[in-house]
Amino acid sequence: MKKALFILLLAAATGCHKKSEFVAPEGDRVAVEFVLPGVFASAKPASRADAPAAEELAVGTTVRVLAFQRAAGAVSADITADKFVAEATYVVVENTKDDGTKVRVLEACNVNPATGAVDNANTADPAQIRLRADKYDFYALTPATAIASPWEVSVNHGVDHASCVVTDVAIAPNTSRPDPYKQEVDLGMLMRKCAKVSFVFKRKSESSSIKKIEIKKVKLSKIAHSPATAKLCEALSIGANDGSYDGFPVGVYTFPDTGDPTTFACFDEVLPKSSASYQLEVTANFNDSKDDTDLTPASITTDKAEYQDVLAFQPNKHYIFTITLKGNSFTLTLDVGDWNLADDWDNSSVGGWPEASVEVGQWDVVESWDTDMGGNTFPTIGVGDWTSSFNWNLDLGVE
Template sequence: MNYKGMIKYLPAVLLLCACTENELLLREREQQFAVRFSASGVCTEVATRTASPLADGTMLRILAFRRVGESPDLSTDKYMGEGTYKAINGDGTLAAVSSLLLRTGAYDFYALTPDLAVADAGRSGAGVTCAVSVGHGVDYATSLTPGQTVSETSPAVALHDLNRHCTKLIFALQPKAGNITSVSVESAGLTNMTQAPVTASLHSALPVAGVAQTDVLTIAGDKFSTPDADKKTSASAVTLPREAGEFRFKMKAAFNGKAAAEFVADMPETLAFAAGTQYTFTLKMKGGSVRLILEVLPWGESVMSGQDNIGAFTPVTIHIGTWEHVEIPGETDGGNTAVGTGQWVPNPELDAEIGAFGLTSVGGEDLPWASEQGVPGETGGGNTEVGSGDVWGTEDVPADTGDGKTNPNPDVV
């Protein structure tokens, strides 16, 4: 065999192969194009009507999968790539931060906000596929837009509405006593919250069943809104859903410049926090008593002010209990510096009312509005401080929280 002759032509063969490979890679790259996206907004899964636009600056991560079977299945479908996008203009426009590049074909598009990392997106098998880790303070919402065909000449995709998977809590103080001239909330919160973080497969409900309830939610006083003319003030928090179980309410507040007093009460063990739902705990003061009232609504919905308010929801309103014989010194009571919180008396019909209104389920399937078609909401909000002994940061999507405050970077103590 003439090896010398073969060696003579080897450089030319290698050059030809290299050129051919480069041309193939070039053609491969030329076939890819940037997909464009828009998003109508975010809403609640149990009551979807008209989604509110995403707040400007909201970040999304969008992943593309090529389907293997007849229906979407993240455990078997082929991961094709992902990109990150930011909401602008308040009209559903998404600007690419890192573009998703694809070739012509049909894809299933998964979107999540905020743009949390998705682990094992390109791998199938045992365990959680496309795992997302979610903690307190994160307004986590997702959507699936299936079977979308895109090409270089038709690269636009309108994403389906995103559904929320967390819970919103609001804490409010409404003084009514005539001798109250000033109020200042120092802190408010709940004990025995779901231990964070939890890990879920992308676009699935957060698996809080059986998770330990050891975290403590604390909202610092500086997160509360400035008291209005009626001295009302409030703050909000985004938390993981929570199964029913024992927990405690706490609010520490100062009145008339006196030393702060802490109102503490055991909460009903039958109450759960459902995804996509907001719960408002309000201290309503009247005379020598302070009532703790719970109002439950789909996240972001305003309270109905009259029976003719088309599109509004009547909240589930429950009287949790009352602190009786509360004593609040006036500004002129020089010798009285402490507020007497009196005696806590729970509502004896509490568990029956919670059960009747369907407030015992994390999924919210039995809530009064679960069968209705929709409620608007705004992504974000959450003046949240949640801890279980350690200190960690929280990630939140800033938007109107309903109490006039935004908090893109809540501190954790």
């Protein structure tokens, strides 16, 4: 069953840059303002048939909205042929209601056109969308980077790009509204165009001598070339798998003798790629050793034709690589599921159910013990041979 994640975006007359005031008529122009209720996420395993639950967009997320009018005689939206009319940019903020509850809304803002990030140095009043009475097509994209004719986006690895279009929206003054010259517009759902890739590092109890793992580098290569382009709201182009990305967050895992381990969020967005073998490289340091350990499998691949989809990065999907140190081996596993699939889905009550759970392979562990100047002993961890798993067809659970 194909699943997708969408970002739901509505327009309303709250959450503006300035306090809402009556807007004097300018001919028959109507001010259109936007807020958002949340992000759609798949149901957890126990209720897969249920409607998706909603998650909120993160505070600081920016959105650009553009209004178009159809070309003369056109019966459907065509952004390359239609007439651009207006645009405005917004940021997600969290407000406190009179009853003390928190609500996230879109607030008009100025952005850096290259990155889409909020431009706090720009003190000019943000643009508004004010339209004459007529029908319009509205496009939205996040982040709120600049876009111009021929209305193509250019997206790099590390960008959570999503977009949507809603068509045939009638804009007109309406005396039945509290403010007849302000109007709500439902923009529908923004659909993500990239994949999410996470890396998780674990240590089993038989490797209790390992108290600290510092992740210094994570890199994927033989993946999609960056940037990828597409007409707004269409799928990003998938070219040759001659690209690489090493912008994943790095940090430290600790495993205390008592209490829970500390972790960090090691994930990022990557462009969609076609089904083909690709490369993973990880540099880690164990217990502040003087030597780093390089974990580089020969290749992420399988020769099973029926499982080639696992080698592709598909939009809205979450790919979780888990490296587990257990005794005399490192095991590399790959779980694939919906965007909100939890990193530790098998021990979590949230997140989707994996469509695939694959043991990719393992490295032999080479462990030796050194004594530092203070007389403390610690293991030096190295890796030996890499062995690819032959169990892809046994572990895979594609729906």
